Amino acid sequence: MPGKGTEPWALASMGELLSLARAMEQEAIDGYVALAARMRTENRPDLAAVFERLIAEEKGHLGKVDQWLGDRKPEPVSLAEPLFDDEGAGVVSPELLTSYRAFSMAVRNEERAFVFWSYAAAHAPSEEIRQAAERMAREELGHVATLRRERRRAFHEMRRGDPDSMKGDLPAFEQRLSELLSRVPASAFDERAERVRGFAKEALGRASALSDVPAGETPLLQHVPNSVTERLVPLCEFLLDCYLDLAEREATDSARARMQTFASDVIRCLYAAREL
Known part of the structure; x- marks a missing residue:
C-alpha cells in the first residue's frame, strides 16, 4: 500500500x-x-x-x-x-x-x-x-x-467450545454500528467527521435494506461472541466476514452482488475506523 x-x-x-x-x-x-x-x-x-x-x-x-x-x-x-x-x-x-x-x-x-x-x-x-x-x-x-x-x-x-456467544441479527448489528459511529467524538476524527457521519448513515441504510429484503443464511450468525458489539473495529470486522461469506452462499448473481457491495462499503468503514 x-x-x-x-x-x-x-x-x-x-x-x-x-x-x-x-x-x-x-x-x-x-x-x-x-x-x-x-x-x-x-x-x-x-x-x-x-x-x-x-x-x-x-x-x-x-x-x-x-x-x-x-x-x-x-x-x-x-x-x-x-x-x-x-x-x-x-x-x-x-x-x-x-x-x-x-x-x-x-x-x-x-x-x-x-x-x-x-x-x-x-x-x-x-x-x-x-x-x-x-x-x-x-x-x-x-x-x-x-x-x-x-x-x-x-x-x-x-476458541473451540467458547460458550460466551449469542445468535446474531444483521440489521441489529448494522444499527449498532451506526450508533457506535455516531458516538465517536468529533475531536477524534476532526476533518474526517463528514466521512464518519456518512458511514453511520450507510449502516442505517444497510439495516433498512436487510430488514426489507433479508440476506441468506450464514453460520457466522449462529455463534457471535458477545464482545463483538462493544467496539467499532470488531463489529466492522464481523459484519465484513458475514457479507463476504454470504456473497459466496447467495444463489443469484444479484444477491451475490448486493452482499459484495455491502462488503465493499464495510471495508471502507473498517479502514477509517482503524485510523480513529
Whole structure:
C-alpha cells in the first residue's frame, strides 16, 4: 500500500497502474518469504507452513498481474513507504505469534490494497484506467474473502467450545454500528467527521435494506461472541466476514452482488475506523 502521503489516483497510464500492482504483489511475496524463513529458524514449522500458503496465494496474484501486463515491461515504481506491512511479525517473539495473527496481518494488507484500488478507480484520469483499477479492487476483494475465511478457521480453532456467544441479527448489528459511529467524538476524527457521519448513515441504510429484503443464511450468525458489539473495529470486522461469506452462499448473481457491495462499503468503514 502506498504511503499516506501518496495520492493513489495519480496514475498516468495503464503501464504505471499494472507496474504498481506488480510491485505490491512482489513485496508481499518477499515479506512472507522472510517471515517463513524466520519461523523455520525459530523452529516454528506450523507458522512457516502458514506463511508458505500465503506465498503461494500471492504468487498466484502476481501471475495474474503478469498476464494483464502481457508484452508491457514493468515500469520502475517509487514509493515513500513500503507496500507491505508485517505489523511486527518479523521481530516479535515467535511464542507470541499464532496462525490467527498471521492471517489477520495478511487480511489487513489485502484490505489496504482494496482501499487503494478503490480510490485509484474513483480518481482515474481515463476510463481505461478506471476499469482496470476496479478490476484490481475486485481481485483484492476476492483475496480478502479467501484470507478472512482462513482467519476464521484459525480463530475457531483457538476458541473451540467458547460458550460466551449469542445468535446474531444483521440489521441489529448494522444499527449498532451506526450508533457506535455516531458516538465517536468529533475531536477524534476532526476533518474526517463528514466521512464518519456518512458511514453511520450507510449502516442505517444497510439495516433498512436487510430488514426489507433479508440476506441468506450464514453460520457466522449462529455463534457471535458477545464482545463483538462493544467496539467499532470488531463489529466492522464481523459484519465484513458475514457479507463476504454470504456473497459466496447467495444463489443469484444479484444477491451475490448486493452482499459484495455491502462488503465493499464495510471495508471502507473498517479502514477509517482503524485510523480513529
